[in-house]
Amino acid sequence: MSGHSRRSIGVLTSGGDAPGMNAAVRAIVRTAINLGHDVYAIYEGYQGMVDGGNFIRRMTWGSVGGIMHQGGTVIGTARCAAFRTRDGRRQAARNLLEHGIDSLIVIGGDGSLTGANIFRQEWPELLEELVQRGELSRKKADAHRELRLVGLVGSIDNDMVGTDMTIGADTALHRITAAVDAIASTAASHQRVFVIEVMGRHCGYLALMSALATAANWVLIPESPPEVDDWEDEMCRALRAGRETGRRHSIVIVAEGAQDRFGNPITSQYVQKALEERLGEEVRVTILGHVQRGGAPSAFDRNLGTLMGYAAVECIVSEEAREPLLIGIRENRLVHAPLMACVEATQEVARAIEAHDYNRAMSLRGGSFKDALRTFRTLVQAYPRKPEPGQKRLRFLVMNCGGPAPGMNTAVRAAVRLGLDKGHIMLGARNGFRGLLRDDISEMDWMSVSGWVSRGGAELGTSRKIPAESDLPKIAQVLEAHGVQGLLIIGGLSGYQAAHLLFTHSNQYPAFNIPIICMPASINNNLPGSEHSIGADTALNSIVMDVDKIKQSAVASRRCFVVEVMGRYCGYLALMSGLATGAERIYLHEEGLTLKDLQDDLASLVKGFEQDMRLGLIIRNEDVDPFYTTSFIASLFEKEGGGLFNVRQTILGHVQQGGDPSPFDRIQATRLAARCMEFLIAEAGRVSPAGAFIGLQAGQVTFTSLGDLPRLLDSEFGRPKEQWWLSMRPIASILARPRTQ
Secondary structure (H helix, E strand, C coil): CCCCCCCCCEEEEECCCCCCCHHHHHHHHHHHHHCCCEEEEEHHHHHHHHHHHEEEEEEEEHCCCCCCCCCCCCCCCCCCCHHCCCHHHHHHHHHHCCCCEEEEEEEECHHHHHHHHHHHHHHHHHHHHHHCCCEEEEEEEEHCCCCCCEEEEEEECCCCCCCCCCCCCHHHHHHHHHHHHHHHHHHHHCCCCCCCEEEECCCCHHHHHHHHHHCCCCCCCCCCCCCCCHHHHHHHHHHHHHHCCCCCCCEEEEEEEEECCCCCCCCCCHHHHHHHHHHHCEEEEECCHHHCCCCCCCHHHHHHHHHHHHHHHHHHHHHHCHHHHEEEEEEEEEEEEEHHHHHHHHHHHHHCCCCHHHHHHHHCCCCHHHHHHHHHHHHHHCCCCCCCCCCCCCCCEEEEECCCCCCCCHHHHHHHHHHHHCCCEEEEEEHHHHHHCCCCCCEEEEHHHHCCCCCCCCCCCCCCCCHHHHHHHHHHHHHHHHCEEEEEEEEEEHHHHHHHHHHHHHCCHHHHHCEEEEEEEECCCCCCCCCCECCHHHHHHHHHHHHHHHHHHHCCEEEEEEEEEECCCCHHHHHEEEEEECEEECCCCCCCCCHHHHHHHHHHHHHHHHCCCCCCEEEEEEECCCCHHHHHHHHHHHHHCCCCCCCEEEEEEEHHHHCCCCCHHHHHHHHHHHHHHHHHHHHHHCCCCCCCEEEEEECCEEEEEEHEEEEECCCCCEECCCHHHHHHHHHHHHHHHHCCC
């Protein structure tokens, strides 16, 4: 029990439901049991706490099996007027103490967490009142004098200070992005304007990020209203200019809380009317509504809920939880902060908007939010800005290298348009270094990348060719012929190795003495200098959706699935998909695989199926071991399973590289492309320009010198020497099976 006394922990979901809540509940229940504590689910939120009885139920390991893929919250949520009264809270305290519960984990928004803190503050007084009323013994009251409280934020709006992402926001972005992609195709068919309303009463996160991810043509958010009085005319001029360039449709995204700078609401109906009057054409409105909150959670939300749930239990059984805490994720790391300080700061944003202090509202949202809005306003233009008189126009080359990764097209589009908007000339090399060696290079204009934001694959083409030293004279000749003054390579490890080759020969070939920047794009997520590669999130979601279907196929049978995923010698996809799908076992190349491991896992499966388990799931990294193949493992388990269960193997293959990029990959590709162009422009004028690879590390954009590549790379296995995600391995193991197995 980790040295902690046994506690009874209650968990409830409150307020609006959010995809990923079930993953958090599962993690809380299983982590608490694993640590030797009792855990109770409080059904129907605070209403269940007030009503008591069967609404407060002791949970077992199996109580939360098979819930990760479900949307909403399986333990329910409800509004509760009674809990807002002291009598209701006193009744809730009595009901909790009937089960010895004096620790609460609340999953909800700022209102739910505020209510929980009031309850915690009143707890000693409520217990004293119960003693005075004869409803609670003095001994029991003295044994539970303190109520511990930890909060997790479940909100699709992503509106809480103290965490970079809230549970449910990523899934909501998936829903919005899919809807806008679908609407865009029908809008283009009819050359029509669509106004799409998304959720976000005081927070424009969903509106702004979905606009960035779908290449919408205008966005209206509460934190940054239009700066001019005749904003309607400005919007219509921009949409009309876009049509003149050949664009067949226009998309305007409106947050439900959008307003002008005087505080007047800007509704989707008002935008529709303004567009119809000024453009003289039919405009359609789509209000996405609660579809944004529904459906299966994304891989990110499953893992976010899981990690936060695990951390909440660890926190509540420690001395850290003597004061109420909020569990969040900051810069890609789990953190905890004082609960009410986060709630107060969150409510301050709403107050700033109500006071029309929009500069403060934007400042409170943070730098990445402001950067995203600035980038969107550049990309949304119908034409690039004209170069300044006398401006030196630089010539930059963009190319892909390595296997295809969803988001490559998004990155190329952003780089080309942002470069053109700065007044520079953008070139594209087709099919990576194969095309470069054939001089297959052409100038790219603003519309040459139109429609690329949502496309999977690589419109510029790509190849895994790494040039040999004998190819360098030809590459230098081609670069000189086109006057290339900066090179952006979007791709995987072969792109990094090729860039390193050019960088280390810059003294020998003047054509290579230019700034070179590599952007990580690989579904394997195996690149140094970045915790997230473009394409990995899309691949992960593809795996999770396929495994969901595989698991559904086993409902009527007792079956074990061995699923092989890509990744080469990097186990990122295996571990993160296993965490998101609740796999019983995950095989990683980083850990190796022995016959003893297989024997132990077989014994565990047999025991589970003897205890009425219906489904087993094993995720295998494709190159975990050359001898213990997916087929071998499936055959071994089938043969030695004693007839208790059937075994099926599934090799997902290249479906993991396909599909339209996820919102995360689109947003990050755009964000990184913007920084890559800033790097190239800044370095192009230097005598000895830098070569680097860009990445997201601890949530921040960083640049690492190409000269450091050999030091950071495990060249034998083509992966970074340090891999941050391996720290999650113990959590996946803890949640996969009870410690008694």
